[in-house]
Every structure is written in C-alpha cells, then in structure tokens.
Amino acid sequence: MHVAEVARALDLLGVFAFAVNGAFTAVEKTRVDIVGILALGIITALGGGIIRDLCIGSVPPAAFTDQYYLSIAAGGALIAFFVRRVPRLLHGSILVLDAVGLSVFAVSGAQKALAFGLHPAPAILLGAVTAVGGGTIRDVLIREIPSVLTSGLYAIPALVGATITVLTVAHDPRLAVWGAIAGAVACFLIRMLGLRYNVDAPTGIGRREPRG
Amino acid sequence: MHVAEVARALDLLGVFAFAVNGAFTAVEKTRVDIVGILALGIITALGGGIIRDLCIGSVPPAAFTDQYYLSIAAGGALIAFFVRRVPRLLHGSILVLDAVGLSVFAVSGAQKALAFGLHPAPAILLGAVTAVGGGTIRDVLIREIPSVLTSGLYAIPALVGATITVLTVAHDPRLAVWGAIAGAVACFLIRMLGLRYNVDAPTGIGRREPRG
Amino acid sequence: MHVAEVARALDLLGVFAFAVNGAFTAVEKTRVDIVGILALGIITALGGGIIRDLCIGSVPPAAFTDQYYLSIAAGGALIAFFVRRVPRLLHGSILVLDAVGLSVFAVSGAQKALAFGLHPAPAILLGAVTAVGGGTIRDVLIREIPSVLTSGLYAIPALVGATITVLTVAHDPRLAVWGAIAGAVACFLIRMLGLRYNVDAPTGIGRREPRG
Numbered sequence: 001m002h003v004a005e006v007a008r009a010l011d012l013l014g015v016f017a018f019a020v021n022g023a024f025t026a027v028e029k030t031r032v033d034i035v036g037i038l039a040l041g042i043i044t045a046l047g048g049g050i051i052r053d054l055c056i057g058s059v060p061p062a063a064f065t066d067q068y069y070l071s072i073a074a075g076g077a078l079i080a081f082f083v084r085r086v087p088r089l090l091h092g093s094i095l096v097l098d099a100v101g102l103s104v105f106a107v108s109g110a111q112k113a114l115a116f117g118l119h120p121a122p123a124i125l126l127g128a129v130t131a132v133g134g135g136t137i138r139d140v141l142i143r144e145i146p147s148v149l150t151s152g153l154y155a156i157p158a159l160v161g162a163t164i165t166v167l168t169v170a171h172d173p174r175l176a177v178w179g180a181i182a183g184a185v186a187c188f189l190i191r192m193l194g195l196r197y198n199v200d201a202p203t204g205i206g207r208r209e210p211r212g
Numbered sequence: 213m214h215v216a217e218v219a220r221a222l223d224l225l226g227v228f229a230f231a232v233n234g235a236f237t238a239v240e241k242t243r244v245d246i247v248g249i250l251a252l253g254i255i256t257a258l259g260g261g262i263i264r265d266l267c268i269g270s271v272p273p274a275a276f277t278d279q280y281y282l283s284i285a286a287g288g289a290l291i292a293f294f295v296r297r298v299p300r301l302l303h304g305s306i307l308v309l310d311a312v313g314l315s316v317f318a319v320s321g322a323q324k325a326l327a328f329g330l331h332p333a334p335a336i337l338l339g340a341v342t343a344v345g346g347g348t349i350r351d352v353l354i355r356e357i358p359s360v361l362t363s364g365l366y367a368i369p370a371l372v373g374a375t376i377t378v379l380t381v382a383h384d385p386r387l388a389v390w391g392a393i394a395g396a397v398a399c400f401l402i403r404m405l406g407l408r409y410n411v412d413a414p415t416g417i418g419r420r421e422p423r424g
Numbered sequence: 425m426h427v428a429e430v431a432r433a434l435d436l437l438g439v440f441a442f443a444v445n446g447a448f449t450a451v452e453k454t455r456v457d458i459v460g461i462l463a464l465g466i467i468t469a470l471g472g473g474i475i476r477d478l479c480i481g482s483v484p485p486a487a488f489t490d491q492y493y494l495s496i497a498a499g500g501a502l503i504a505f506f507v508r509r510v511p512r513l514l515h516g517s518i519l520v521l522d523a524v525g526l527s528v529f530a531v532s533g534a535q536k537a538l539a540f541g542l543h544p545a546p547a548i549l550l551g552a553v554t555a556v557g558g559g560t561i562r563d564v565l566i567r568e569i570p571s572v573l574t575s576g577l578y579a580i581p582a583l584v585g586a587t588i589t590v591l592t593v594a595h596d597p598r599l600a601v602w603g604a605i606a607g608a609v610a611c612f613l614i615r616m617l618g619l620r621y622n623v624d625a626p627t628g629i630g631r632r633e634p635r636g
Binding site: 054055056057059116118119121122125126136140143145146148149150154155156 | 450454455456457459460463464474478483484485487488489491494495564565566567
C-alpha cells in the first residue's frame, strides 16, 4: 500500500475522531447552537491540518480539496448535535477516540511535512501541531486555556509519535509505513497510560476539572 | 461589468462596513487605545479575507496588494475613534452596515474561492469564513465568545448567500453577477429578519447581552 | 555586509529575546508545564515571523527552514523553565530584552516584506505584525487581552521603526542597512522612554497590573 494512501486513510479516521470529540467538548463546555457545534467540530478536526498545509505550502489545504475531509468532519460533528450529552458509559470511548485522532494526526502530519521537503525537527513539530492544533483553536474559541499547555501527556505522546515516524524515514524511506505504525502505536499507548494512571503535569489555573 | 470588478467593489464596501462596526464593538466591549481601535477595526475588516486568500493560495492577500483595502479599513476604524460612542439613533444603522458587510463578504469570498478552482462545498465554506472570520478574530482578541458560535442567524445567512452564489455559477457561469446579487440580497434579508424578529439560537454563557 | 545577513542576524537575536520573555510571561501569568512553557516561548518568538512569511508567500516560513530559529527559540524558552521566577534584579533586563526583540523584528519584518515586493504601507504593517504577532498569540492562548491593544507605546515604536526602515529603502535602496539601524534604534528608544516615563494609553479592563 502506498504511503500517501495510508496517510490519507489515517487522516480521515483522525478527522472523524476529532470532529466527534471536538463537538462534544463544545456542547459540554459552553452553550452553542447548531452552527457553533458544527463549526467547532469541523475546526477541531481540520484546524491542525490546515495550519500544517499552510506552513508547508500545500495550498489549498487538503481539507478543501479532498471532499471527504469536510463531509466526514461535518458528519462527526452532527453526531454530537443529535446526541447532545455523552452517555456516561461512552466517556471512555470518547477519550480513546481522541487518542486515536491524536496518534494518526501526529504521524500523518509529520509524514506530509517530510514529503514537502521539511527538515526532521520542523517535521516533528508540524506533526505535533497537526495533532494538537485543531483542539487548541477550539479551546481558544470557547475561552478555555488550551489543555495542551497544561496537560503534559497530550503534546508529549504526539511529539514521540512524530519523532518515531520521522527517524524511521530518515533511517530508511522504504520503512515509512512501519515507522508510521510504530509512531501511532507509541503515541496511542503513552496517551492511554497517561490517562489511566493520571500522569499529568500540574493543572493550570484555567482548568476547572480534569478533561476526563 | 466584469465579475472581478463587481467582487472588488463589493469587497471594499464590506471592508468599510466591517471596519466601522468592528472598531465600535471594540470601543464598547473593552477599553482600548487608538492602536487597539485601529487594529481591531482593520482585523475585523480584513481578517476574513486574509484567511480566505491564504487558504486558496492568493498570496500576498488582496488586503496587502490592493492599497484601497488597508486605507478604507483604517479610515472606517478612525471614525469609531473620533466618535467613540455610537449615538442611540445610529444603533440600527450599525447593525444594517454589519449586515451589508456580511452579505458582500459571503458572496465575494465564495466567488473568489471558485475563481481559484475550489470545489462548490469548500467555496461556500470559505465564503462564510470570509464573512465571519474577521469578527471572530476580533472577538477572540477582546475575550468574547465569538458571536458566530452562539447566534444562529449570523453564520446561516452567510452560508445561504454563498450557496446561492456558488450554485448559480455552477449552473451557468454567465449568470455569476446575478447569482452574486441574489446571494447578497438573500443574506441581507435573512440577517435583517433575524434581527427584527429576534430569531436567535440560545445565547451562550459568555454573552452578557444581545448584540443589538 | 549583505542586507539578508543583517536581517537574519537581527532576527535570531529577536527570536532569543522573545523566547525568553514569552516563556517568563507564561510562567508568571498562568500555571503551565514544560510543554506549555516551551510552546509559549517558541510561539512568542516565531509566531510573528510565521504570520509575516505566510502573508508574503515565503513558504515554508523561515522558522521551519532555518534550523537556528527553532533551536534558539527552544533554548530561550528552556531558560525560563529552569529559572522559573525572574529574580527581581533582572525584571529590568527582561523588559530591555523585549524591547530589543520588538525593534529587530519590526525592522527585519518590514525589510523582508519589501524584499518580497510588497508596497510600503503593507510592508510597514507587516513589520509591526512581525514584532507584536507572537506576543499577541501568546496572550490569546493564556487568556490575557493582548497588551498591544491596550498599551499604546508597544505597537507605536514598532510602527515607527518599520516606517523609518521602509522610507529609507524607498529613498535609496543602498541605504537599507542604515535605515534598518536607524529604525531599530528609534523603536528601542521610544519603547524604553515609554517604559521609563510610564507613557501609556489607558489600560484595559483585562490587565490586572502593568506589564513592568
């Protein structure tokens, strides 16, 4: 399977995961109408990738040229609109879904940055930006201090996943797919372990309650 | 009259309307000095178009290459600086002016996105982003929850106007001007009816008082 | 010495100054972990230049292609992480450092915009955006009203410095280096005089205490 196809499939999975999660967070943290829910879901899902694409010169961003991105993001956000409240039983699933989005975005973001000729360090950074950028814009819009600034085990797994991806490609480009898988799995596991054992940097003033 | 000329004339009208409105909002909602008033007026007026231009690859954005944009935006903001308080009698005019800006930006934004080869759905979205983007950045800077997220009849008329514009062009490119007029009029009427009859999605926690 | 080299050397000095200052501001104003400190330091240092580069079409931005930018920004931010609290004696030095960053960014930002073919007025504006953009993004992320909107003598010296730079080049391109020096010195002096004599536009609602 071609690397570009893997990256796209992963990206679309991440888009769905982040749209659902972003829209639910919006509903939970502030009172928004359907436009707000759709907008915040779509921004959470596509914001990080748009920043990455603008920075690497992939314009118009994939979010606007690949029709699947926008449709899947809107569909994911609509789920939150119709369900409104996450059932208690699904709280865990939402966090898992978010960890999936984080992992695939970190990896696919780093891969795309490399493909556009960026050096390893900026490619790793842009992988992490792809992963946390959308959620950060959402948090700014609903006036929360972005959780990425105050919760250590959110950005760090993204950076680890992007680093594994980039170093594998630097070592041998033919291993790109394996590097992506290893990077995504590492990111996912670190994030889940962080949630499970509550490994967290000190929380900020602006966070009234832990994210989970 | 050439479509590009219509788009530019509409855009400049919108720039003026949004600069005045943005600067007055800034004065009313927070204590800012002349730099703040100018900056917030200019950002409200040009922010949406700059986001659109970056996303479609029209770089440098029109706001920086067409000298009229910056001058008109600065001029509009200066009005708010010298007047400071909107006289009660003019409250309505400010809202009408804002609706004019919303309408022309939605239409001209969608047209420009189409002209740069974007598909219909992203072109409609970017039309709406052109219309609401500047005000959203202003609201973030002065720490208000962006009204577009909590006030349903602000983004919706922009989306309707952009949709009419895009569908008309898709049907027959020679009707572009008529599509633009129809789109702008529809957006304007929906926005004014929404204001008149107070058709509003539930207001958010962050909004202390209705915008009008 | 070639203008481009001067611009780069100045830029790197500014990057260091802003990274240190941005990270200290983050530590002081909110509770952030190491990721937050690094992110806010890097954003303060590189944010303005990235906005400028995206707007003039210099993509990928220098922050991602010139490896020194990212390393120096991360290094500057790490200082704040290890020191945590600015010793009282160094409060003044931090403000001086910030004024240095402001001056060199205003000048190098305006020069780069000119080099990419922008007209004088937008080049001056982008010079100022380069100077105040990173700090503004940082303030938005930590939920402060950006000080540039409420503190008159922050944006004004940047605008003066950029204007001197641009007008000198317009007068005679061979004087570019002298224009840059004159612009940076003027910006620095106005900023320091403003701090010394507390020349300040009225402070905004959101600022709990003066920046110094």
